[in-house]
Amino acid sequence: MIPFDYQPAENAEGAVATVARAPEATFLGGGTNLVDHMKLGLARPSLLVDVTTLPLDRIETLPDGGVRIGAGVRNSDAAAHPTIRERYPALAEALLSGASGQLRNLATTGGNLLQRTRCVYFQDVTTPCNKREPGSGCSALGGYTRYHAILGASSDCVAVHPSDMAVAMAALDAVVQVTGPGGQRDIPVVDLHRLPGDQPHRDTVLSHGDLITAVDLPPAPASRHSRYRKVRDRASYAFALVSVAAALDIEDGDVRAARVAFGGVSHKPWRARRAEDVLVEGPPTESTFWDAAEAELSDAEPLRGNEFKVPLARNTLVSVLREIVSEQR
Amino acid sequence: MTDLLRPHAVATPVERLDGPAKVTGTAPYAFDHAVPNPAYLHPLQAAVARGRVTDIDTRPAEELDGVLAVLTHRNAPRLASDEDAELAILQSDEVAFRGQFLGAVIAETPEIARQAASLVRITVDEQEHQVQLRADHRQLYVPEEVNPTFPTDTSQGDVDLAARDAAITVDERYTTAWYHNNPMEPHSTVALWQDATLTLYDSTQGAHPVRTAIAPVLGLDPEQVRVIAPHVGGGFGSKGTAHAHLILAALAARELPGHWVKFALTRQQMFSLAGYRTPTIQRVRLAADHEGRLSGIGVDAVEQTSRFKEFAEQTGIPARTMYAARNRRSTHRLAPLDVPVPSWMRAPGECPGMFGPEVAMDELATACGLDPIELRIRNEPHVDPESGKPFSSRNLIACLRDGAHRFGWDGRDPTPRGRRDGRWLVGTGVASSTYPVHYIPGSAATVRYLGEGRYRVEVSATDLGTGARTVLAQIAADALGVGVERIELGIGDTALPVATVAGGSSGTISWGSTIVEAARIFRHEYGDNPSEGDEAAGTTPENPAAERFAMRAFGAQFAEVRVHEDTGEVRVPRLLGVFAAGRIINPRTARSQLIGGMTMGLSMALHEESVLDPRFGHIVNHDFAEYHVAANADVGALDAHWIDEDDPHVNPLGAKGIGEIGIVGTAAAIVNAAYHATGVRVRELPVTLDKFLH
Ligand SMILES: Cc1cc2nc3c(=O)[nH]c(=O)nc-3n(C[C@H](O)[C@H](O)[C@H](O)COP(=O)(O)OP(=O)(O)OC[C@H]3O[C@@H](n4cnc5c(N)ncnc54)[C@H](O)[C@@H]3O)c2cc1C
C-alpha cells in the first residue's frame, strides 16, 4: 500500500472539483472494494475524497411516485427500506443477496455500482490483464473462467460485472444521477456500464471526476411483481454464477410489460430485451418462457470452462418467470 | 493397560476455561503479543513456478524511509542445515515453485514493509514448469513410504483375479480436489534474536516440534530457542510442521538483534507457503458376489508432491482395514511437480481415502440391490483385515444402526430421483468414518503442589481452539482426585516439559495419559497430603496392548441432500454423525470437534477447491472471497452423537482421538445422497451445480 492523502468531502461540487483536478485522486465510498484494491496494488490513488460525508444518505419518494436512493445510502439500509421492499422487491432481494451483512453495512449505492470485476487475474498483479494493464493480455482466456462472461465479451476481456444490485436496477429502468466537472446529467443504469470491446480498462461511461449522487427508480406497476434470483456456488456470501432480475405486468391473462436482466454473464448488467419482446403481449406460458430464454441466449458464447452457464441462465430465467406468475395468481 | 482413570470431571461438559478470554479478545494469539518497538516483515515472493533469479534490485526498497533491512539470497546468512528443503530458504537463486520466498523487507510499519516489497525488482530466468497432476504423468514414481511411515503398496491375494471372477464389480475413478487448510488465524510469528537465543511467539500446533525443526536449520541448540504459543486459532494440520516463514522471521530477527520482528502471512500467501492437501485421483475397485459379500478391494491412488521435497498422502490406508475381503490391494504413486510441498490437512489419508471407497460402496449397494447399511454390515471384519489382530473395539455397526434410527433411515426407498419438494429433488445417503488411534510417546508432564489444595500441572501441549486446555485440566483433576478448579495448567511453551504435536488426533490421549502418569507418581511419592512445592514428573506411559490390538475409531455419517431441478444448486439440510471413539472426555468440546469436522467435510463436498492455473503454476482463487468454505447458510441441521464405548486397551483414559474423524466420510455421504436425489453419480469433488445441469 502506498501512502495517500485522505479528505472528507464537504459538498458535492467541491469533491468533484478536487478529484477532477488531480488525476490520481478518487472518491471513497464504503471502501470495501477500493481499499482491497489499494492493498493488492491494483489501485494507487494519491488522494481519497470520502463522499460518505455528503448528505447523500437519504431515500426519498419523488413527485412522480418513483424513489431516489442517495449514492451514500448503505446497501443494508436500502435493502431494509420499507418502500424499496414493498415497491421494488427485486432490488431488496438483490441487495440482500450480495456480500455479507458486515460488507453491506459499509457498502454504498455509488460504490456498489462502480465496484470492479472479481476476475481473479484482474485482482492479481502478477498475472497479465488488459483491464488492469491495457495491452498486457487477458489471462482469463484459456484460464479459470467459471465466473466469466457468456454474452457481450471481446477477445480482449471476458470479465463480468459482479454487482447484484445493479442487475435489479437495470431491470427496473433505474437512472443514475451524476455530477461531473461539466455539471449534472442522467444516465440510465443499463447504459452506465460498457461492454469491454477493445477498451476493457473502461468499466463505465463515466469520466474522471464524475460523482454519482443518486439512483432514481421510476414508478412502475410491474416492479411490485419483481424477483431477483441469484445462483451461486454456496448458499450465501458468493458472487453470482448467474442471476436474473425479472418483473412481469400481467393483465387479463396476458403479459403487458416484461423486464428482464441477467447478472454474472457479461461485462455489464445484461438487459434481456429479446427475451422481453418474446414475453410481451402473450399469455405467460411455460413454452413462452423457454422461447424467451432461447431468444436471449442464442448468441451466447461460453468459454472453455463456463459452458454450463448457458443452460444455467436459461433454466434460471424460466424458473424465476414461473415463480412470478404463480405469485400473481 | 487396565487401570482406567475413574471419571469425575472427565465425561462432563466443562465449559472452555479460556472461553471468556477468547470472546472478550484478551487471549493473546501469536501476533497479538505486545512487544516493544516491533519491526514488520513483508516477504518477497517468486512470480514464476520454476527458474533462476538473475537479478534482484533492492535499492528502491532500501531507499524508502522506515525500511530497516532487505534480505535476499545474496545477503542472507548461510543456514546450518538444508536437510529440510522447505526450510532452506534464501540459500540459492533457484525458484522451485511460484510464491516461494525470495527475500524479505523489514520495516518500521507493515505498510512501509509492504510498499517497499512492491518496489523490489526481481528478474527471473524462467524455466519450463510442470504443475498439473495427471493420472498418466510421465514421471510418476513409487515413494519409499507414505505419511508418516506406512508401506506404500500392500497386496493380499489378487484383486484383478477377484474382479474377473466376481458377480458384481465396481471399477471407477474418483477424484478429490486440491485443498488449503485455511485456519482462521494466519500463520504468524513474532521473533526476537538476542544474546544467542531466539524467542518466538508462534501460531503452531506444537511448540517443541517447532523448536526441534528449526534449531538445527539455524545452527542453534534446541535450548537456545524458546517457542511460546498460548493460544492458536486453528491449524488443521498446517501448523503441525514448521514452514518456511519461521526461518524467514528468524533470519530477519538475526539481522536486527534485540529487535522484535512480527510476521503474519496474508491469506493469499497462505495459499503457497503453509501446506495443503494434495489432489488425489483414486481408482477404486470392488468385487462382490450377488449378496454383496466383498471378495476384493483395490485402491490405487495418484497424488502429487513437490519436486524439492516429498510428501506422500496415505490415501490408500483406510481401505486396508475397513471391510473384510480376501483380496486386497492399495498403491500410491506420486507425481513430482513444481509446486509448494503438500502437507498434513485434517485427517491426511483417511479424509480423501474414505471418499472413493465409500462412494464405491454405495455404487455396489445399488448394483446389488442392497441397502448400503446392510452392505456394510455384511462386510464387517472380525479382525483387522490388514494385520490380522483383533480390534481393541470396533463399533461401526452400532454407529450405523444408531444413526439409521436417529436419522429415520428405515424404510428408505432406494430408487434415485424418487422424492421431491417443489422443484427440489431430495435424497439421503450414508457413509462410514474411521480414524486410527495415534497414541504418541515422548511427552512429559510435571505436577507440583501449590498449597491450599491447588496443583500446577505443566505440559507443553497446544490448544488450537479444540479445548485441549480444558480437557487436560479435567484429566489432571481426576488423576489427582481433586476438582477442576484446583488445577492450574501450563501449556504452549518450550520452557515447560516437552509435548508432542497436536496432530493425528493424538493430543488429548497422549498428553492426557502423560498427566495421568505424572499424577500417579506424585501421589505415590507424596500421598494425599503433600507439602507445598512437592513436585513429580512423568512421561508418556507405554501401552503394551498396542502390540496386540488394532486400534481405530469408527463412525457413520448420514446426509440429506437437495438438488434444485432447474439450477442444480445443492443444499444439505441435514447432516448427522454417530461415532464410536472410546470415552468422550468432554461432551461439549467433543461435539464442537465432531460437528466442526463434519462442517469441513461438507465444505469439501460442496465447495472447496484450490483452482490451479497450470500456465502460471499458482492457485488463482487464493482468498476467502473466491476459495469457498461453507458459510453458515450452507450448514443445516447438523448433529453429532456418540455411542458409549468401553475400550480398556487404548490408553489409561479409555479415549480415542476425535479431532479428525468428523471430516472422514462426510463428502461420500453427501455424494451418495446427491445420487439418491438425482440419479447422477458425481465422482469428482466438489459437487457443484454444473454437474447436474443439462
Ligand atoms: C468478500 C466480498 C464479497 C462480496 N460479495 C458481493 C456480492 O455477492 N454481490 C455484490 O454485488 N457485491 C459483492 N461484494 C462487493 C460489494 O458489494 C462492494 O465492495 C461494495 O458495494 C462497494 O461499495 P463501497 O461503497 O464500499 O465502494 P468503494 O470501495 O468505496 O468504492 C468502489 C468504487 O466506486 C467509487 N465510488 C464510490 N462512491 C462513488 C460515488 N458516489 N461516485 C463515484 N464514484 C464512487 C470509488 O472511487 C471506487 O472506485 C463483495 C465484496 C467483498 C469484499
Ligand code: SF4
Ligand atoms: S477477463 Fe478482463 S479482467 Fe480478467 S484477465 Fe482478462 S482482461 Fe483482465
